[in-house]
Every structure is written in C-alpha cells, then in structure tokens.
Amino acid sequence: MHGVVAAVDWSIIKDRILHPDSTFASALWKTVYIAVVSQIIGVLLGLVAALCRMSRLRVLRLLSGLYVLVFRGTPVIVQIFFVYFGANLLFGFDLFPRNLSFGAFAISGAIMAGITALSVNEGAYMREIIRAGIDSIDKGQMEAAKSLGMSPGLAMRRIVLPQAARVIVPPLGNEFNNMLKTTSLLAFIGVTEMFQDADIHYSTTFKPVEYFAAVAFWYLVLTTVWSFIQAAIERRLAAGDYADELSFRERWAQAFVWRMRI
Amino acid sequence: MSDVVMRATDVHKSFGRLEVLKGVSLELTPRETVCIIGPSGSGKTTFIRCINHLEKIDAGRIEVNGHLIGYRERKGKLVEDSEKNVARHRTEVGMVFQRFNLFPHKTALENVIEAPVRVRGVPRDQAVAEAEKLLERVGLLEKCGTYPAKLSGGQQQRVAIARALAMKPALMLFDEPTSALDPEVTGEVLSVMEELAHEGMTMIVVTHEMGFAKVAADRVVMMDDGLIIEEGTPEHFFEAPREERTKQFLSRIL
Numbered sequence: 001m002h003g004v005v006a007a008v009d010w011s012i013i014k015d016r017i018l019h020p021d022s023t024f025a026s027a028l029w030k031t032v033y034i035a036v037v038s039q040i041i042g043v044l045l046g047l048v049a050a051l052c053r054m055s056r057l058r059v060l061r062l063l064s065g066l067y068v069l070v071f072r073g074t075p076v077i078v079q080i081f082f083v084y085f086g087a088n089l090l091f092g093f094d095l096f097p098r099n100l101s102f103g104a105f106a107i108s109g110a111i112m113a114g115i116t117a118l119s120v121n122e123g124a125y126m127r128e129i130i131r132a133g134i135d136s137i138d139k140g141q142m143e144a145a146k147s148l149g150m151s152p153g154l155a156m157r158r159i160v161l162p163q164a165a166r167v168i169v170p171p172l173g174n175e176f177n178n179m180l181k182t183t184s185l186l187a188f189i190g191v192t193e194m195f196q197d198a199d200i201h202y203s204t205t206f207k208p209v210e211y212f213a214a215v216a217f218w219y220l221v222l223t224t225v226w227s228f229i230q231a232a233i234e235r236r237l238a239a240g241d242y243a244d245e246l247s248f249r250e251r252w253a254q255a256f257v258w259r260m261r262i
Numbered sequence: 263m264s265d266v267v268m269r270a271t272d273v274h275k276s277f278g279r280l281e282v283l284k285g286v287s288l289e290l291t292p293r294e295t296v297c298i299i300g301p302s303g304s305g306k307t308t309f310i311r312c313i314n315h316l317e318k319i320d321a322g323r324i325e326v327n328g329h330l331i332g333y334r335e336r337k338g339k340l341v342e343d344s345e346k347n348v349a350r351h352r353t354e355v356g357m358v359f360q361r362f363n364l365f366p367h368k369t370a371l372e373n374v375i376e377a378p379v380r381v382r383g384v385p386r387d388q389a390v391a392e393a394e395k396l397l398e399r400v401g402l403l404e405k406c407g408t409y410p411a412k413l414s415g416g417q418q419q420r421v422a423i424a425r426a427l428a429m430k431p432a433l434m435l436f437d438e439p440t441s442a443l444d445p446e447v448t449g450e451v452l453s454v455m456e457e458l459a460h461e462g463m464t465m466i467v468v469t470h471e472m473g474f475a476k477v478a479a480d481r482v483v484m485m486d487d488g489l490i491i492e493e494g495t496p497e498h499f500f501e502a503p504r505e506e507r508t509k510q511f512l513s514r515i516l
Contacts, residue, residue, distance in 0.1 A: 144363035144422075147314055148377035148429055149353030151345055158380060162367050 009210050016214030027197035028218060034115055034186065034193065035179045041119035042179075043172070046126025051156070053131055064127065071124035077185050079121050084113035084189040114186035122179060129171045133164035166237050173230035180222050194218055266325075267292050267433050267464045268313060273322035275308055282308045284488035285322070290433070293462040297475040297496075300485035301511055306468045307360075309485070310435045313466070314355040315348050326354055327432050353381060356426030356434040360442050362418040364410040370397060370421045371406040374428045382429070389428075396424040400454050416447030420454055427458075434458070436467040470515050476500065484508045 020028070052064040071079065137160050145155030184195035192200075198215035202208050268290040275283040282305045290296055298306045311317045313324055315332035323340065324331045329351050333340040343351075365373050374393035378384040384392075397403050400420035410418050419439055426434060436455065440448040452474045459465055459478040469475065475482050476496045484492040484505070492505045503509050 138363070140359060140361055140363035141365065143316055144357075144359060144365070146349070147316065147352060147355070147357035147359075148425070149349050149381045150377060151349045154380060158376065159365055163365075 009207060012207060012210035013214050013217075016211065017217055020218075023192075024194070024197055027192055027194045028222075030111070030191065031180065031183050031193040032222065034111060034118070034183045034191070035176065038115050038118035038122060038183075039176050039179050041115070042122025042126050042175075043130075045119060045123025046128075046130050049123060049127035050130040050134060053127065054134070068124045068127055071121050072128075076117070076121045076182060077188065080114060080117040080185055080189060083117040083120075084110060087113075108191070110186070110189045110191045114183070114189060114191050118179065118182065118186075122175065125175060126172070129168055129175070130164070133168040134160060136167050137163050169237060170230075170234060173226070173233070176230075177223050177226055180226065181219060184219075265291055267294075268324070268326050268466070270309075270313070270324045271322050273309065273312060273324060274320045275305075275312060275317060276320055282488055283312070283319075286485075286488070286490055287322075288483065288490065290464055290466065292464055294480045295459040295463075295465045295467065295478055296481045296483055297479040298466065298468045298483045298485055299470065299472070299475070299499075299511070299515075304485040305488045306485050307437050310357075310437055310466055310468055313433075313435055314352050314357055316357075318342070326351065329354075331355075349381075353377075353429050354432045356429060356431035358419070358422050358426055358434065358436045358439050360438040362410070362415070362422045362442070364418050364422055364425070366410050369407050369409055370402060370413065370424075373410070373421055374425045377425070378428050393424070393428055396427050397421070399427075399457075400424050401450070414447060415443045416450045419443065419451045423451075423454055423458075432464060434463055434465045436465065436469065438468050438470070440469065440471060472496075472500075472512075472516055484511070486511070 016024070049064045049067055052060040055061055055064075141159050141163065142152075142155055145159045146152070150158070183193055186193055187196035187199055190196070194215050198211045201211045205211070266289050268288070270286060270288045273283050273286045274281070284305075286305070286309055288296070288309075298309070300306050308317055312319050313326070313331065318332060323333070330340070330343070331351055332343055332348055334343045334347070335341075364370075365376065368376060371390065371393055374396060375384075375386070375389040378389040378392070379386055394403060394406065397406060400423055402417060402420055402424070405413060405417060405421070410421070413421065423439075439455070440451050443451065448471070452471060455465070455467065456474065456478045467474070467479070479496050481493060482496050482499050483490050484499070484503075484507075486507050492499075492503065492508050499508070499512065503512060
C-alpha cells in the first residue's frame with residue numbers, strides 16, 4: 001500500500017529457525033553427509049591425480065592434466081547434469097539406478113550421482129592444492145630420504161606428505177566451506193537437501209523471502225560451525241613443536257592457492 | 263671384503279649443454295678419507311651426488327662395494343636400474359648435506375631411527391638403542407626429543423651425521439658440511455667428522471676446510487672445471503702443490 005510489495009511474515013522465518021521439522025532435519029543431514037563424503041573422495045582423487053602429475057610415466061601426467069583442464073574448466077552444474085542424465089544414456093545402462101540399498105542403508109540414485117559429480121569436480125581443485133603443498137616442501141627433504149635408502153613412495157608418504165599437509169589444510173578448509181554451499185546445486189537433480197526443501201516450501205506458498213532467508217541462515221550455521229572447527233585444526237597444526245612459524249615458501253604456496261581459488 | 267669401497271671410472275655428467283664432469287675417476291680403499299677441494303662450479307658436489315645417484319651420470323661407471331650404482335649391465339650395456347635397486351644400493355652410502363635436510367616434523371631421535379625402522383626393518387626398540395648411542399657419539403644424547411627447529415646449525419648437522427650413520431653405510435659422503443654454518447660452530451661438526459675418520463670410516467668430504475684436511479684426510483683431490491687436476495697427501499698440498507690452478511686456489515682459501 002505504501003510501497004511495500006509484500007509484508008515479510010517473520011513468524012515463518014522464526015519457525016523455520018527455531019522449530020525445524022523432521023523433513024528439514026533430514027534435508028540438513030543430507031547436505032552435511034553429501035558434503036563430507038564428496039570432500040573426502042575429492043581429496044583422495046586429488047591426491048592420486050597429484051601423484052600422477054609427478055609420475056615418471058608421461059601418460060599419467062597427461063591424464064592428470066586433462067582431468068584438471070576438463071573439470072576445472074566446465075561448470076559444476078553441467079557436470080552434475082551430465083553424470084545424472086547423460087551417463088545413463090552414454091553407457092547404455094543405469095549407472096545410477098533409482099535406489100541403492102546397502103542392507104538397512106538406502107541411498108537414492110540422485111544422491112549417488114551428485115556425490116560422484118561433486119567429488120570428481122572437487123578432485124580437480126584438490127589436485128592443484130595438494131600439488132602446491134608438495135611443491136612447497138624443500139627438494140632437500142626428498143633427497144635426504146632417498147639418500148637413506150627410502151623408495152620415492154615411502155619418502156613421499158613418510159617425509160614429504162606429512163609436511164605438505166600443514167600447507168594443504170587451510171585451503172582444504174576453504175574448499176569444504178565451498179562444498180557445503182555447492183551441494184545446493186543437487187536440488188536440480190531432485191536431491192532433497194536443504195535448498196530443495198526451501199524451494200518446495202517456496203513453490204507451495206509463494207513466500208520466497210521467508211523460506212530462502214531461513215535456509216540461508218542454516219547454511220550460515222553450517223559454514224560458521226565449520227570455520228570454528230577449521231580454526232581449531234589449524235591452531236593444533238601450528239602449535240606443533242616442530243616449527244614455530246611457517247617458512248616463506250609455505251606462506252607463498254598458501255597465498256598462491258588461495259588466490260587461484262578466488 | 264673387497265679392497266676398493268668406491269670406484270668411479272671416467273664419469274661424465276652434463277646439465278643441458280653445460281658439461282660439469284668431464285671424465286672423473288677416483289678410487290677409495292677401506293678406512294680412507296678423501297677430501298675434495300676446488301673452486302665453486304668445479305663439479306665437486308655434482309660428483310659426490312652421482313655416487314649415490316642423486317644425479318644420473320651420462321657416461322662412465324660408479325661402483326660401491328662392487329655394485330654398480332644407478333645402472334645395471336645388460337648385454338654389455340648400462341641401463342638405468344629399478345628404483346628399488348637404486349634405493350637398496352643407497353643404503354650403503356650415507357650422505358650429509360650442506361643444508362642438513364633434517365626432517366623438521368620429527369625429533370632428533372625420530373630422524374635417526376626413521377630409515378633403520380622403515381627401510382631396514384630393524385625393530386623399534388633396537389633402533390632406538392642404536393640411535394641413542396649414535397646421538398651420544400655426536401654429543402647430543404640430551405637432545406633426543408628435540409625438533410630440528412630448536413637446534414643450532416651445528417647441532418642439526420651432527421644429528422644429520424648420526425642419521426646417516428644409523429644405516430651403517432660402507433661409505434660416507436659429506437657435501438660441504440660446514441659451509442652453511444656459523445664459524446663458531448663449524449668446529450663441533452669437524453671434530454665429529456675427524457673422530458669418524460680416525461675410527462676408520464671410509465669418507466669423501468667436499469670441503470674448503472684445509473685444517474680438517476690436514477688432520478683427517480689421507481688424500482686430497484683438487485678438482486677444477488670438471489676434472490681432477492691434482493691429488494696427493496695433505497702435506498703435498500700445503501708444501502708443494504704442482505699445478506698453477508691449485509696454487510691459486512689455495513692462496514685464496516688459506
């Protein structure tokens with residue numbers, strides 16, 4: 001009447017925040033576990049790709065480069081759709097059936113496809129982060145390990161990676177923060193995670209402000225909780241006896257990785 | 263036991279178009295300590311890095327205890343050896359680096375036991391007991407639980423020596439072990455090395471410390487421009503170096 005197009009119904013927002021229903025609780029749980037599982041698989045894929053990048057075999061190095069090129073160079077939503085809708089047609093069979101059950105634990109095909117797409121996409125970013133972390137470790141460490149008779153694999157595992165981990169953790173935390181939010185894209189293939197839940201309420205009530213504000217609040221809760229966990233992990237790593245502060249090389253590598261991501 | 267611990271024959275090595283080693287030959291008999299001197303860029307460091315295959319050689323051959331290093335013979339030709347064999351042969355050669363290269367995420371003791379436990383499969387208790395003896399020998403028993411960042415350069419280098427000795431190598435290589443150290447702590451490292459030499463360890467030491475060469479070396483080798491140009495006893499180098507380039511070099515460092 002006086003320029004207000006629609007009055008905000010604060011009671012809805014309050015209710016969504018203070019009294020989440022069980023559907024929402026299950027949506028929140030899906031968001032969290034999809035993000036966690038995708039991040040873990042993404043880190044493992046990134047590690048494998050980073051090691052391939054350093055392989056003596058040219059073909060592995062090329063594959064690793066191609067992987068990053070493709071998955072960092074295309075939108076993640078395209079990758080999600082490709083995996084969910086395209087892969088079935090491409091392979092001539094259902095890569096992701098409607099439902100999969102592992103005993104009592106059932107998981108929908110959409111979630112499987114979503115986790116697959118998100119992890120493969122994440123792996124490409126993690127390869128760059130892990131590679132930068134490994135590169136930041138002085139070459140003398142590998143040489144010293146080799147001179148003691150350690151094989152390159154053992155030296156990597158026991159000497160280089162534990163040191164690289166310190167460099168990798170801060171950008172890895174940022175990746176996970178991103179991942180928590182990127183899971184919302186799975187709404188478009190029908191995964192009932194938090195954003196999908198909000199979208200369903202919006203389309204039945206036509207109250208976008210209330211429902212999207214409420215779901216934004218919940219994303220903020222997740223990312224904030226994570227930022228505290230991340231800070232605690234980083235504090236523990238930094239408090240290690242072994243180095244009072246990061247070396248110049250490590251700082252540089254971190255700065256580089258962060259900028260690349262932004 | 264053979265009478266030659268290390269034999270390098272006509273070793274060549276290039277980095278791109280720069281030929282760093284132009285045919286280096288050297289033999290070491292057991293218990294011998296050889297110091298390699300020479301101006302920077304003469305190939306001394308590259309040469310000892312070739313001895314444990316941290317650098318691949320382009321031609322010639324290097325044997326330690328009778329095993330070819332880095333290569334194996336197939337139909338009279340040398341082909342590059344598997345990483346597993348290279349690693350196994352490296353256990354016979356200990357190396358001490360200019361910049362120590364201790365593992366910063368491990369304590370002094372953990373640095374020393376890492377390779378015996380992980381590579382040789384020595385039981386941990388036994389490795390710890392041996393490591394403690396080695397750290398005592400380099401005067402750092404009380405620093406067992408200390409991380410490298412909390413040790414001085416001289417202490418770090420002594421831990422690095424203990425770490426290399428823990429693999430019971432037949433040959434120890436020292437790559438300018440004191441040149442990254444403050445002058446006041448070089449003495450503690452050199453005296454550990456001197457003791458080792460007198461105990462009969464076979465050693466090759468790239469160094470500019472002529473004082474050390476004088477007391478510990480059986481032989482001094484002068485390298486310049488990728489070749490050994492003169493060798494002899496330390497006395498020879500102090501009293502009557504033959505080559506003009508040797509005289510010039512010594513006059514600059516002494």
